[in-house]
Amino acid sequence: MDDEDQTVAGSIRRVLVVDDSRLQRRILVASLKKWGFEVVEADSGEAAMEICRAETPDLILSDWMMPGMNGLEFCRAFRARASEDYGYFILLTSKSEKNEVAEGLDAGADDFLTKPVSSDELRARISAGERILRMQRELSEKNRIVSETLGELQRVYDAIDKDLIQARKIQESLVPELSKEFGSSTVSLLLKPCGHIGGDLVGMFSPGVNRIGFYSIDVSGHGITSAMMTARLGGYLSSNYFDQNVGMEKRFNRFYALRQPEEVASLLNARLIADTGIEEYFTMAYCIADLRSGVVKMVQAGHPHPLLLRKNGEMEFIGKGGVPVGLVPDIGYSQEEFTMERGDRLLLFSDGFTEARLEDGSMLEPEGLLDLVQKCGPEQSGKEFLDDLYWHLTQIMSKEHGLEDDVSATLFEYQGP
Numbered sequence: 001m002d003d004e005d006q007t008v009a010g011s012i013r014r015v016l017v018v019d020d021s022r023l024q025r026r027i028l029v030a031s032l033k034k035w036g037f038e039v040v041e042a043d044s045g046e047a048a049m050e051i052c053r054a055e056t057p058d059l060i061l062s063d064w065m066m067p068g069m070n071g072l073e074f075c076r077a078f079r080a081r082a083s084e085d086y087g088y089f090i091l092l093t094s095k096s097e098k099n100e101v102a103e104g105l106d107a108g109a110d111d112f113l114t115k116p117v118s119s120d121e122l123r124a125r126i127s128a129g130e131r132i133l134r135m136q137r138e139l140s141e142k143n144r145i146v147s148e149t150l151g152e153l154q155r156v157y158d159a160i161d162k163d164l165i166q167a168r169k170i171q172e173s174l175v176p177e178l179s180k181e182f183g184s185s186t187v188s189l190l191l192k193p194c195g196h197i198g199g200d201l202v203g204m205f206s207p208g209v210n211r212i213g214f215y216s217i218d219v220s221g222h223g224i225t226s227a228m229m230t231a232r233l234g235g236y237l238s239s240n241y242f243d244q245n246v247g248m249e250k251r252f253n254r255f256y257a258l259r260q261p262e263e264v265a266s267l268l269n270a271r272l273i274a275d276t277g278i279e280e281y282f283t284m285a286y287c288i289a290d291l292r293s294g295v296v297k298m299v300q301a302g303h304p305h306p307l308l309l310r311k312n313g314e315m316e317f318i319g320k321g322g323v324p325v326g327l328v329p330d331i332g333y334s335q336e337e338f339t340m341e342r343g344d345r346l347l348l349f350s351d352g353f354t355e356a357r358l359e360d361g362s363m364l365e366p367e368g369l370l371d372l373v374q375k376c377g378p379e380q381s382g383k384e385f386l387d388d389l390y391w392h393l394t395q396i397m398s399k400e401h402g403l404e405d406d407v408s409a410t411l412f413e414y415q416g417p
Contacts, residue, residue, distance in 0.1 A: 011133040012088070012126060014038045016057035018048040018074065019092070020066045024115075028061060031119055035126075045069030049077055056085035059129055061113075064093035064104070072107050079108035086136050088129035092117060164196035164224075171197050171227055174234035179383045180204060182212045183291050184415035190386040191408045192352075198406035199226025199282075200350050205239035205247065207256035210291040210417065213237075213247050216303060216348035216410045219282040220324075229280050236268060246271075247286070258288045261299035265325060265333040269301075272326030281326035285319070285348045285410075292417040294340040299333050301325050304351050307369070311343030313378070315370055342416040345381075347373070352407035357398045364393070386411055 015037045019025045025041050032039045040057065042048035046069050048062065060078070064071040071091050078089065090111045091104050101112060110132065111125050171193075179188040187204040199219035206212045217233060219226040238245045246267045248256040259267075264286055272278060283302035289295070298306065302324035305317040318338065323331055340346065349369070356364045364372075372392045376385055386409055393407070 011137060012037070012058040012130050014040065014055070014057045015059045015061065016040045016042065016048060016051060016087075018042045018045065018060065018062040018066070018071070020044060020063065024063065024092075028117065028122075031122065035123065045071065045074030045077070048074055052078055052081065052087070056081075056083055056087050058087060058133060059126065060087055060089045062089070062091060063115075064091050072104060075104070075107045075109050084140070086133065086140075088133050090125060090129070161196075167224070167227060168193070168196050171230065174201065174231065175203060176239075177204075182206055183210065183417065185212075185289075185291055186382050186411075186413045186415075187212065187214050188382045188386055188411045188413070189409070190383075190390060190411075191406075192390060192403070193406050194352070194403040195223065197224065197227035198222070198408075199230055200352065200406035200408035201230040201233055202348075202408050202410045203234070203237055203239060204410070205237070205242075205245065207242060207248050207258060211258055211288070212291065212412075213258050213286070213288045214348070214410050214412055215284060215286040216350060216408060217282050217284045218303065218350040218352075218406070218408070220280050222405075225280060229278075229282065233268075233282070236271070247288075260335060261286045261288060261297050262333045262335040265299045265301050265322075266331075269325045269329075269331060269333075273329045278326070281324045283324045283351075287346070287348070287412070289340075289412065289414070291414070294342070294344075294414055294416070295337060296340055296346065296412075297335050297337050299335045301333060302327075304349060304354055305366070307347040307349070307373070308338070308340075309345040309347060309373065311341060315373065317366060340414040342414065344414050346412040346414075347409060348411075349409040350406060352403075352405040353393065353409070355405060356393055356407070357401050357404060358396055359398050361398070364397075368396075381413055382411070 015032050017025050017028050017039060020043050029039045029041060040051055042051055045066060062071040062074055075089055089109050090113055091109045092113050092115055094115050104112060113122060113125060175189055175191055179186060189202045191200060191202055199222055201217040204212060204214040215237060219229045235244055236246050242248050242256045247259055247264050249259055251257050285300050285303040285306050287296050287298040300319035301322045305319040308316045308318050322333060353369055354364050354366055358364060372389055375392050376388045380388055390407060
């Protein structure tokens with residue numbers, strides 16, 4: 001087959017020729033078949049639409065001036081079909097006025113050929129349509145792949161989201177009580193993850209009358225890994241299973257006693273360091289209190305300085321810092337001791353409070369926390385105080401960035417023996 005007979009088809013295989021003139025159709029069909037195309041004929045716009053409804057042709061050559069549905073009306077009807085397949089549409093016309101060409105383009109035509117049609121020009125226009133169809137079909141295929149990928153990602157996301165919702169319920173079970181009375185004193189808890197799950201943990205436990213332990217923990221990082229670590233720590237400091245709680249030791253095989261805070265920090269540090277492959281560490285403020293005397297012993301391991309709220313309105317940040325747990329092996333921890341009077345309160349909190357971003361881009365800082373505490377008022381206590389403290393924080397933090405870190409707190413209110 002010589003070059004004249006070789007096909008120019010590629011993306012274009014099936015061509016529909018629409019003309020009410022049998023002679024004009026015969027001339028066009030002869031050339032198209034010679035070039036290797038599969039050709040279908042129609043003598044009217046209505047007949048052409050029936051063919052297009054059955055199968056979309058790759059290329060349409062349609063006369064403009066026809067009785068009944070003319071070429072322009074046929075083009076509009078062809079483009080209005082509910083079909084994802086695209087056909088390249090060339091209008092054959094003796095019209096050359098600019099407004100008429102614009103009308104044809106507006107109807108959906110891709111190109112124009114002036115009658116009588118030149119064989120060389122027809123082949124050139126078909127080649128141009130070939131390139132456009134190839135790009136359009138490549139784009140459609142890429143869009144299909146993207147759509148399928150997005151659908152798969154959505155299914156994966158929905159599965160992960162379902163798992164995270166369940167994980168949140170499990171994590172919430174680590175803090176079954178948000179407020180509990182120990183004699184006349186009270187410990188209240190606040191836990192607000194920035195996502196489905198978080199890396200903060202708060203809790204409390206008591207081995208017997210007049211003895212309580214309570215803590216605030218912030219695991220490094222965010223998300224699933226941190227949440228898994230909090231679940232583990234929840235077991236280490238369990239309020240239900242004293243035999244698993246590193247904060248307690250059994251004495252005389254009869255009762256449990258609270259370990260000293262510095263010892264608890266050292267035990268937790270040794271456990272994390274011993275676990276190979278774990279890179280997470282955590283900060284902690286852990287206290288034990290004697291409700292008869294008001295004496296509180298505290299270890300601060302890299303956690304924000306707790307806030308001591310005296311009954312007379314004085315406020316003081318206490319503690320000397322310390323190294324986070326699980327960061328350095330064989331490190332010693334020191335504890336502090338202070339006495340609380342009836343009506344005093346002790347607030348342990350995570351840096352989700354002090355590092356919250358405000359509307360002006362700055363952080364709340366410890367001084368800002370003092371302002372929030374003062375806004376809560378002296379009459380508020382327990383869970384109400386913590387909820388109000390958190391509400392005041394949400395009113396001043398950046399609405400654009402929202403909650404960027406978990407926010408948690410533990411409030412100990414001492415009311416004497």
